[in-house]
Amino acid sequence: MNNIILDGINLLYQRGVASREELLIEFLRVKMTQKYVKKNTSVDVLFSKMKEITEHELGMYNADRVDFQNMFHAFQDADTIEFVTYVYKDDKGGSVVSPRCLTDYMKERILHIKPENMLITEAEKHLNGLDDLVKACSGKVTLTSQNRKFYLLLQMIFENQDNVQVKHLSIYTDLLVEDRYDYIFCLPAFGFKMNDVPDIFYTRDSDGIALQNLLNYLSNNGKIDYISPAKLLFSTMGFEKLRKDVEENFALESLFILPDGLFRPWTAIKTYLISISKEHNKNLLIGSLEIKKDCFQYDEKREISYAEFLNHEDWRIELLLSDEKECLQQFKTSDIPKKKLKDVAEIFRGKSILKKDAMIGDIAVLNISNIEEGEINYNDLETIREDERKIKRYELLQDDVVLSCRGTAIKSAVFDQQEQIVIASSNIIVIRPGKEILGDYVKIFFDTPVGIMMIKSFQRGSTVMNINHTDIMEMEIPILPMDKQKEMVNSYKREIEIYKKAVLEATQKLEQTKNEIYKVLQGGNI
Numbered sequence: 017m018n019n020i021i022l023d024g025i026n027l028l029y030q031r032g033v034a035s036r037e038e039l040l041i042e043f044l045r046v047k048m049t050q051k052y053v054k055k056n057t058s059v060d061v062l063f064s065k066m067k068e069i070t071e072h073e074l075g076m077y078n079a080d081r082v083d084f085q086n087m088f089h090a091f092q093d094a095d096t097i098e099f100v101t102y103v104y105k106d107d108k109g110g111s112v113v114s115p116r117c118l119t120d121y122m123k124e125r126i127l128h129i130k131p132e133n134m135l136i137t138e139a140e141k142h143l144n145g146l147d148d149l150v151k152a153c154s155g156k157v158t159l160t161s162q163n164r165k166f167y168l169l170l171q172m173i174f175e176n177q178d179n180v181q182v183k184h185l186s187i188y189t190d191l192l193v194e195d196r197y198d199y200i201f202c203l204p205a206f207g208f209k210m211n212d213v214p215d216i217f218y219t220r221d222s223d224g225i226a227l228q229n230l231l232n233y234l235s236n237n238g239k240i241d242y243i244s245p246a247k248l249l250f251s252t253m254g255f256e257k258l259r260k261d262v263e264e265n266f267a268l269e270s271l272f273i274l275p276d277g278l279f280r281p282w283t284a285i286k287t288y289l290i291s292i293s294k295e296h297n298k299n300l301l302i303g304s305l306e307i308k309k310d311c312f313q314y315d316e317k318r319e320i321s322y323a324e325f326l327n328h329e330d331w332r333i334e335l336l337l338s339d340e341k342e343c344l345q346q347f348k349t350s351d352i353p354k355k356k357l358k359d360v361a362e363i364f365r366g367k368s369i370l371k372k373d374a375m376i377g378d379i380a381v382l383n384i385s386n387i388e389e390g391e392i393n394y395n396d397l398e399t400i401r402e403d404e405r406k407i408k409r410y411e412l413l414q415d416d417v418v419l420s421c422r423g424t425a426i427k428s429a430v431f432d433q434q435e436q437i438v439i440a441s442s443n444i445i446v447i448r449p450g451k452e453i454l455g456d457y458v459k460i461f462f463d464t465p466v467g468i469m470m471i472k473s474f475q476r477g478s479t480v481m482n483i484n485h486t487d488i489m490e491m492e493i494p495i496l497p498m499d500k501q502k503e504m505v506n507s508y509k510r511e512i513e514i515y516k517k518a519v520l521e522a523t524q525k526l527e528q529t530k531n532e533i534y535k536v537l538q539g540g541n542i
Contacts, residue, residue: 024090119145126152131199140166162186196235219254249331270301358489362448366440377401410439415455417447421483
């Protein structure tokens with residue numbers, strides 16, 4: 017790192033200026049002033065000019081003129097992009113988050129597409145490589161930011177490039193721009209519920225609003241590369257309408273799973289790179305990307321017909337990439353009636369238990385750690401002290417199926433009624449069967465290759481599993497006659513008991529043999 021930048025930052029630290037935003041403001045103050053003063057300007061003129069130029073944009077300066085002169089001299093030769101990328105490295109706030117491998121990949125996309133009019137939204141997120149993205153486009157480039165400070169920063173960085181326009185606007189409302197773009201690159205904010213959303217938008221989620229909004233600004237041959245959270249690919253709550261809109265009025269060109277943890281520490285959720293165009297294609301590229309030698313490479317890449325893709329009810333490409341794809345296809349095309357879990361069961365998530373609530377009490381709590389090899393260990397349940405009326409909605413009943421929704425492994429089991437009240441923790445999804453299905457039958461299906469694959473396909477997290485109970489509601493399950501379900505469950509349980517007995521006998525025999533050998537080795541009689 018340039019010592020000029022470090023020296024300047026240390027000066028600000030001494031003044032108590034430490035947060036990223038505060039450091040950015042003071043750096044902007046220097047650079048905005050620098051445009052209007054000569055290098056040897058006196059301290060009084062320098063201070064007066066700074067107040068005149070910057071305070072209406074950046075707020076009052078809270079130190080004296082000598083402090084500003086020192087800061088000015090420290091930062092006047094500092095590189096703007098180098099300063100900001102250093103200050104925002106390991107950014108958890110989502111301001112400057114794109115790794116270089118991503119911007120390098122997108123640069124190649126731009127060079128290939130050759131857009132005449134390009135839009136990069138919330139451009140500060142890609143500051144580590146943004147200059148290369150801009151240079152890759154020989155046409156007009158529009159950069160946006162809804163953050164006023166970053167808007168000023170982007171204006172400063174690209175003020176001498178005639179083909180670059182910077183706009184201060186939000187992609188989560190009507191853009192109110194007349195241009196149409198041949199290429200749009202967008203990494204939206206994930207997971208924010210927006211207020212006062214117009215009825216034209218299908219969902220209140222920031223990521224859904226941004227995509228729907230930007231699709232309206234594609235030119236007739238335009239393309240958009242959109243980085244999406246997992247929920248957009250399969251969730252309901254308006255996302256299904258957005259997917260339908262894309263399928264009917266646009267076309268997916270490619271859909272790739274991005275590398276795990278690409279945007280850490282900002283977010284650890286599973287992300288995808290979705291490419292959408294105005295022109296319909298016969299085929300679609302799907303696959304996954306990985307990072308090797310600081311570059312994106314294809315871990316898997318397949319071309320499938322667009323018609324085949326549209327046969328699936330959502331965009332979960334994991335199902336199309338899975339080694340169990342043939343099993344899934346067999347399941348989908350079988351004559352066995354199928355229903356979504358939400359149509360045959362009540363589904364809810366367990367209660368969030370705070371550490372202060374974890375104390376000896378009358379209410380037992382089922383956690384993921386209590387599920388072992390498909391069964392529940394009731395001996396080590398934690399307890400809490402709570403009013404029964406407040407936990408009634410989380411109480412587990414006979415035949416409830418419990419499914420882990422966090423952690424590193426998929427666990428499921430069927431609950432047997434206990435003498436004390438037992439509730440599920442927030443890391444557990446509860447499936448309460450209706451009249452058409454048995455809990456044990458649901459558990460058996462969850463354990464099948466197709467069941468496991470379908471559960472995994474709803475995963476929103478990357479390394480650590482994160483499954484939403486509203487997504488599991490959409491999972492299809494085969495519906496067999498009740499007598500057939502009972503027959504299947506009874507047969508399964510019989511074989512499980514035989515297996516357990518055999519394992520127990522084998523374990524006991526092994527222990528007996530080991531003890532006899534140990535006795536001999538320790539000097540006992542043969």
